[in-house]
Amino acid sequence: MTSPQEQHLDVGAYVLGLLEPEEMAEFATHLAGCARCTAEADELSGLEPLLAEYAEAVGPAVPPAAGGRMLERLTAEVTASRRSARTRRLFLVAAAVAVLIGGPLVGASLGGADGGRPAAHSTSPAQELMDHGVRHSAADASTGAVATVALEDRKWGTHVALQLGGVRGPLNCSLVAVGRSGEQQTVTSWAVPPAGYGLPGQPDSLITHGGVGLPSAQIDHFEVRTADGARLVAVPV
Template sequence: MTAKAQRTREHGRTRRLGHTRRRVRLLLAAAAVALFTGGVLIGTAQGGGDAIPADLRGWGEIRSASDSETGLEAVAAVQSKGWGTHVALDLGNLKGPLNCRLVAVSAKGEESVVTGWAVPARGYGAIGSSDHLQVHGGIAIPLTDLDRLVVRADGVGDLLTIPARRD
């Protein structure tokens, strides 16, 4: 084989190798974009402000509220029962120390305590604290008569109101 033919053959291999490398880089870049986009979409679906905690999904109709001033976030699941209403509550960004209770208010204004809890100084779902607080309770008020749920702290008052009616 002549020297010129040898150079032409090597040049062809080099060009093919260059194309292959560019193609691999392009495919890797496309895969990285796909993984990033998928991660963002999944993170938004799971961790967004309106995300429903997996623990509450099976407990009934979902209601939620948040307070932009305090950052307190609540998701409640309410379920009609023969004896009244079951309530499951998930609270985040709750700072302590506090003694709190969840109060159900009927359409007529009657109040009934659903459950109560203590909040440690580190809080729940706040920076540097443990996971969100999750509590369950029940009330005799039928779901159809339930107007709102109120997170109330001793010595502080109402922290957050969660509308319970579906209009």
């Protein structure tokens, strides 16, 4: 069984899906009760799609091993490394994260629709998008929930950030994009702790992010829903 200290180091591998099935289950149990790892998982949640976008953005200037097959190579190397040393896996995950936050991927992932390459950000991807994306806000008087979404068009769809307050837990929630055609896609999901978000005693709002395979022009609105389908707030766009 993995020690508690080792589990803290597994968050990157968990986000990338590089753990064995039994390790994934063990870490998911750990994650449910560890605020530290939950915060780190949120920071890294955009890693896999951004690695894919990096390969598309840099094109033929990057060798195939560092392009479209980067994640597959990492996965293959990590799988082989489990047979020799646990630290090898952690090294590879750290290398992938370094590419995300320090290499050309930063410019590619944060560039706007015009292909601009702004300077690397010092905040999380979710906060960066909240600061610079196209924002839409709404509140629900019956539930007390207040939400802002920030949008950024990407080649694969829309990058979406959410800031949510006025919600008390414990709850499991999801952000759902509803298209103009009625199509629905889940952007991201999370657990609300008992103290909630944006409330007395817990004034900080939730800030998270994800993506959908719809251009922003095809999205009618977003809904924050509980696991049982209750709508906490809808945000028209």
